[in-house]
Amino acid sequence: xxxxxxxxxxxxxxxxxxxxxxxxxxxxxxxxxxxxxxxxxxxxxxxxxxxxxxxxxxxxxxxxxxxxxxxxxxxxxxxxxxxxxxxxxxxxxxxxxxxxxxxxxxxxxxxxxxxxxxxxxxxxxxxxxxxxxxxxxxxxxxxxxxxxxxxxxxxxxxxxxxxxxxxxxxxxxxxxxxxxxxxxxxxxxxxxxxxxxxxxxxxxxxxxxxxxxxxxxxxxxxxxxxxxxxxxxxxxxxxxxxxxxxxxxxxxxxxxxxxxxxxxxxxxxxxxxxxxxxxxxxxxxxxxxxxxxxxxxxxxxxxxxxxxxxxxxxxxxxxxxxxxxxxxxxxxxxxxxxxxxxxxxxxxxxxxxxxxxxxxxxxxxxxxxxx
Amino acid sequence: xxxxxxxxxxxxxxxxxxxxxxxxxxxxxxxxxxxxxxxxxxxxxxxxxxxxxxxxxxxxxxxxxxxxxxxxxxxxxxxxxxxxxxxxxxxxxxxxxxxxxxxxxxxxxxxxxxxxxxxxxxxxxxxx
Numbered sequence: 001x002x003x004x005x006x007x008x009x010x011x012x013x014x015x016x017x018x019x020x021x022x023x024x025x026x027x028x029x030x031x032x033x034x035x036x037x038x039x040x041x042x043x044x045x046x047x048x049x050x051x052x053x054x055x056x057x058x059x060x061x062x063x064x065x066x067x068x069x070x071x072x073x074x075x076x077x078x079x080x081x082x083x084x085x086x087x088x089x090x091x092x093x094x095x096x097x098x099x100x101x102x103x104x105x106x107x108x109x110x111x112x113x114x115x116x117x118x119x120x121x122x123x124x125x126x127x128x129x130x131x132x133x134x135x136x137x138x139x140x141x142x143x144x145x146x147x148x149x150x151x152x153x154x155x156x157x158x159x160x161x162x163x164x165x166x167x168x169x170x171x172x173x174x175x176x177x178x179x180x181x182x183x184x185x186x187x188x189x190x191x192x193x194x195x196x197x198x199x200x201x202x203x204x205x206x207x208x209x210x211x212x213x214x215x216x217x218x219x220x221x222x223x224x225x226x227x228x229x230x231x232x233x234x235x236x237x238x239x240x241x242x243x244x245x246x247x248x249x250x251x252x253x254x255x256x257x258x259x260x261x262x263x264x265x266x267x268x269x270x271x272x273x274x275x276x277x278x279x280x281x282x283x284x285x286x287x288x289x290x291x292x293x294x295x296x297x298x299x300x301x302x303x304x305x306x307x308x309x310x311x312x313x314x315x316x317x318x319x320x321x322x323x324x325x326x327x328x329x330x331x332x333x334x335x336x337x338x339x340x341x342x343x344x345x346x347x348x349x350x351x352x353x354x355x356x357x358x359x360x361x362x363x364x365x366x367x368x369x370x371x
Numbered sequence: 372x373x374x375x376x377x378x379x380x381x382x383x384x385x386x387x388x389x390x391x392x393x394x395x396x397x398x399x400x401x402x403x404x405x406x407x408x409x410x411x412x413x414x415x416x417x418x419x420x421x422x423x424x425x426x427x428x429x430x431x432x433x434x435x436x437x438x439x440x441x442x443x444x445x446x447x448x449x450x451x452x453x454x455x456x457x458x459x460x461x462x463x464x465x466x467x468x469x470x471x472x473x474x475x476x477x478x479x480x481x482x483x484x485x486x487x488x489x490x491x492x493x494x495x496x497x498x499x
Contacts, residue, residue, distance in 0.1 A: 040433050041408045232407065232434050300431060322410050322433050351429070
């Protein structure tokens with residue numbers, strides 16, 4: 001059984017609301033966060049079929065400003081910040097020189113001399129120091145996590161829900177674009193991004209306004225059956241969509257090429273930290289690679305479980321769970337690159353017993369495109 | 372939640388109901404609530420000898436796997452077959468229809484060391 005929550009954990013501005021609404025709170029990387037409200041599976045389905053609301057205020061924000069801002073962002077991240085247009089966002093990686101991940105991040109171009117980074121909660125101080133230490137061009141790097149609460153509204157009815165409260169036409173914001181305006185008459189950055197595999201928005205608001213905004217979104221979504229969701233559903237949703245989770249699929253010993261994230265690396269742009277290591281790895285060939293699997297036997301391959309090929313230890317599971325949308329037990333694992341293709345029979349060691357599984361194409365779930 | 376008076380409880384959130392030398396064992400309402408949506412239940416085969424405080428099997432929810440510890444020592448004489456087909460019953464009726472195993476107790480005195488309903492209730496605190 002999980003341990004009781006200790007008192008030294010950090011809390012978001014929505015903490016009191018979660019408790020009053022009966023959420024089950026857990027320690028998530030030093031933060032006391034809701035893991036579920038009504039029930040993980042119910043919340044998962046609400047996001048796939050209607051709309052769900054997540055408090056992700058534990059995520060960190062870093063602002064980079066000044067004439068040299070773009071140069072610094074391009075130097076510390078793998079994707080090409082220089083190719084962003086104002087109002088556009090991109091998924092990117094912060095790497096060490098050896099090519100392993102410091103973190104995975106979202107880069108938003110607010111203006112020519114203003115970039116807004118959303119980073120993982122447990123990495124935010126480390127990311128800030130990493131960027132500051134790499135700042136040889138005199139850009140202004142500001143740790144801004146205390147200035148923002150972040151709320152994710154996700155699901156096919158997210159737009160209709162949030163539109164009732166938003167000052168801008170949300171349908172005019174394309175996927176991975178954002179606009180500044182107001183939600184419930186409070187300043188808000190509205191980004192059409194998410195971590196669920198559904199359409200939706202992530203909004204950045206003033207912490208003091210966030211409880212009121214949270215309640216107004218719940219009210220706005222009531223007619224659609226909106227549900228407040230915890231981190232449990234967030235995890236099953238992102239896994240079905242095969243989105244990486246820091247500490248699982250990616251960490252300091254894993255490169256983007258191994259993690260099947262080559263698309264977020266632009267080797268043809270200007271110099272960036274980790275580039276040389278990736279170029280070398282590409283030349284020599286990637287030795288291990290992330291691949292999806294489905295359990296065939298009875299059991300669930302969980303994070304850290306050993307994976308065997310023909311009885312021989314060959315890799316490990318990074319994430320695994322029942323997939324509520326698919327009614328299957330799915331997971332991601334690292335295997336030798338030569339074997340990391342769909343259709344390979346594997347065995348996952350579930351509590352010391354080999355259980356049959358098979359590698360499959362990913363993502364496991366892809367939403368039907370509308371319009 | 373009101374915990375049934377006739378059961379005895381462990382701090383690991385199992386319960387046992389003694390009838391003669393046979394103890395029926397399950398997990399508590401608190402345990403199923405902590406676990407969330409249960410998807411697998413692994414239980415020992417009849418004939419398996421189990422010891423108090425040692426692993427009796429495991430319960431797996433969407434989120435995680437948890438060990439079940441035997442509240443008493445003895446021999447497993449029956450397992451609840453319905454749970455292999457319908458593990459979600461553990462979320463619905465953990466103190467009743469979703470019992471896990473019946474154990475022929477080798478040391479029924481072990482029951483004396485378990486918690487009564489009121490003590491267990493206090494241990495888990497107020498619940499909705």
